[in-house]
Each structure stands twice: as C-alpha cells, then as structure tokens.
Amino acid sequence: MRLIRSAACTTMSRLRAILVANLAVAIGMAGQGFAGAAGDRPLAAAAAGPSRAVSGTAFFVDGSGRMLTARHAVESCARIVVAKERWRVGARLLALSDRFDLALIAVPRTLGLSAVFPRSATPRVDDMVFAGSYEALPGMKIGGGVLANARVTGTAGENAPGHLAMESSAGFGTSGAPVLDRHGLVQGVVSRRGSSGRVLAVGAAEAKSFLSANGVRIEQDDRPQIAASGSRAHRAASLSALVTCLQN
Numbered sequence: 001m002r003l004i005r006s007a008a009c010t011t012m013s014r015l016r017a018i019l020v021a022n023l024a025v026a027i028g029m030a031g032q033g034f035a036g037a038a039g040d041r042p043l044a045a046a047a048a049g050p051s052r053a054v055s056g057t058a059f060f061v062d063g064s065g066r067m068l069t070a071r072h073a074v075e076s077c078a079r080i081v082v083a084k085e086r087w088r089v090g091a092r093l094l095a096l097s098d099r100f101d102l103a104l105i106a107v108p109r110t111l112g113l114s115a116v117f118p119r120s121a122t123p124r125v126d127d128m129v130f131a132g133s134y135e136a137l138p139g140m141k142i143g144g145g146v147l148a149n150a151r152v153t154g155t156a157g158e159n160a161p162g163h164l165a166m167e168s169s170a171g172f173g174t175s176g177a178p179v180l181d182r183h184g185l186v187q188g189v190v191s192r193r194g195s196s197g198r199v200l201a202v203g204a205a206e207a208k209s210f211l212s213a214n215g216v217r218i219e220q221d222d223r224p225q226i227a228a229s230g231s232r233a234h235r236a237a238s239l240s241a242l243v244t245c246l247q248n
Contacts, residue, residue, distance in 0.1 A: 040200075041193045042101075044073045044245075045133075045172035056175035057134040057190070058082060058091075058105060058243040059236075060114040061211060061218055068115075068207060069176030069243050070191055071096050071103040077245035084111045084134075084241035091243065095214045100162060100202045101191040102210050103176075105243070113238045115178060117208055118185045119220040123164065127152045130180045130232030131166070131190050131201065133173035137237040145231020148182070153198060162206045164188040168199040177240060184225035184235045 044054040056073030060066070067082070074080055080091040082105070095104040123129060128148035132140055140146045154165035164179060170190060179188035179201045188201030211218055226235050 040195060042070070042072045043170060043172055043175040043190060043192055043199075044070065045175075052247040053244055054247070055135075055173055055242060055244045057173065057177035057240050059176070059178045059186075059239040059241070060110045060112060062114050062216055063110050065107045065109045066094070066216055067091070067105050067107065067241070067243070068178075068189060068211065069103050069105060070189065071101045072191075073175045073243060074103045074105060074245050076247065078248055079246040080105060081244045081246065082107050082111075082241050083244070087111055095210075097210050100206050100210065101175075102189060102202055102207060104211065104214050104216065111241060114219065115186045115239050116184070116219045116221050116225050117204055118181070118183075118187065119222045121181070121183070121185065121222045122204075123152045123155060123181055123187050125152055125155065127181065129166065129182075129187060130236060131168060131170050131174060131177050131188075131199070132233060132236055133171070133177055134237075134240045134242045135173055136171075137233055137240065140233035141231065141237060146233040147229070148232060150179070150199070155203075160194075160200055162203050163191070164201045164203050165194075166199045166201065167197075170199050174199075176243065178236060180232045180236055182228070182232075183223070184230065184232065185221070186239075 044056045058067040058069035082091045089107045091105045091107045150166040150168035174190045177190045178186045181187045187204045190201045
C-alpha cells in the first residue's frame with residue numbers, strides 16, 4: 001500500500017510539474033504578437049530533471065550549425081542545450097521573430113543534414129505531411145519508418161495568417177519540429193495546438209523570410225529530397241535535434 005501511495009504521489013508531482021511548465025510557456029506566449037486564439041496550447045514539453053526546463057525540437061537550416069525552432073521553446077532561458085544522438089552541446093540564441101513563433105539558435109557545427117525548403121511548391125488541403133518531436137522519432141523509424149502522420153486542413157490557417165493548419169496528433173515536445181511534405185521539403189515549423197484540436201505551424205514562406213532577414217542562406221529546391229516511398233521520419237531525424245531551455 002505504501003508503494004502504491006508513493007507511486008501515485010510521484011505521478012501527481014510530475015503531472016503538476018508538467019502543467020506548471022506548460023502554463024508558464026503559454027503565459028509567455030500570450031504577451032507576444034504571435035500568440036494564438038484563447039485556448040491555443042504551445043507544444044513545448046516540461047523536461048525531466050530537477051531544473052525548471054522546457055524542451056522542444058529544432059532543426060538545422062544550414063551547414064554552419066544554425067537551427068530553427070519555436071520562439072516559445074527557447075526564449076527566457078538561462079541556458080540552451082541541443083542534444084542529438086551521442087552529442088550534447090550548448091546553443092546560442094541568435095534571433096527571435098516579432099511576428100511569428102520562430103527563433104534562430106546556433107551550435108558549433110551541423111550535426112546531420114540541413115533542411116531544404118521549397119522554392120515555390122506549396123501544400124494543398126488534404127495533402128499528407130509529417131511532423132514529429134525529436135524524442136518520438138526513434139520509435140517512428142522502426143519497421144521502415146513513417147511516411148506521413150498529419151493532414152493539411154488549411155494553407156493559411158483559420159484565423160491565423162501565415163500558418164499551415166493540420167489535423168495531427170502531435171503532442172508536447174513537437175514545438176519547433178519541421179513539417180515535411182511528400183518530397184521531404186520543409187513546409188512549416190510546428191508552433192501550437194489550437195482550441196479546435198488542429199495543429200498550427202508557421203508557414204515555409206514566413207520561415208524563409210525570417211531566416212533571410214537574419215543572414216541565413218538556406219537551400220531551396222522543389223525537387224524531391226527523398227524517394228516516393230522514403231520514410232519522412234528518417235528524414236526528420238537527420239535534420240532535427242532535441243532543444244532544452246534551462247530556466248534556472
């Protein structure tokens with residue numbers, strides 16, 4: 001009986017910690033120009049450990065170690081840490097978007113591949129796309145990987161200009177993850193889950209504009225970066241990393 005009570009208390013403590021952390025992130029977003037409608041939930045997750053921290057996903061956008069992620073996942077941090085496979089390195093915050101939930105960070109070098117953005121190709125309603133948190137990707141790569149796990153429901157985002165709206169099961173930790181189309185091109189950056197259950201991602205055009213304004217030269221191409229039957233989960237894993245914002 002004592003063991004059961006202890007386990008229950010531990011579980012409740014963890015749930016309270018997650019709720020507090022996500023509430024803090026949501027409050028932080030509310031004061032920004034990119035905040036969504038009432039009921040929107042940012043998709044950063046409470047990170048495990050004794051420090052106050054939130055985690056999300058970031059992905060490489062050039063060969064010099066610069067990465068794109070969600071603004072709410074890395075602002076107001078005492079330290080930012082990027083982890084990928086066996087590497088764990090400190091990251092610098094380079095820029096925050098005033099208009100959208102975007103942030104540019106940098107680590108000493110690119111670990112894996114850098115993203116390719118579409119030159120002109122845009123997603124259409126009902127297109128199948130892929131988005132997953134870095135921590136969930138290993139499980140998605142098993143058995144040949146995942147081709148798609150989300151469906152585009154709006155290319156401008158309902159009541160959210162500049163956003164891609166998706167029907168997706170993306171959960172906490174997916175903030176900042178790339179949205180990949182069937183060609184493996186980045187069509188968006190995951191931001192939040194709306195009150196209606198849809199997931200919103202900042203669109204590729206807005207992401208490219210933000211990166212260009214901050215001197216990042218990205219690769220753009222409308223040609224497929226993966227085979228038609230290739231796993232988007234594997235492609236995402238090659239681009240992405242876990243980003244943790246340590247707040248104390």
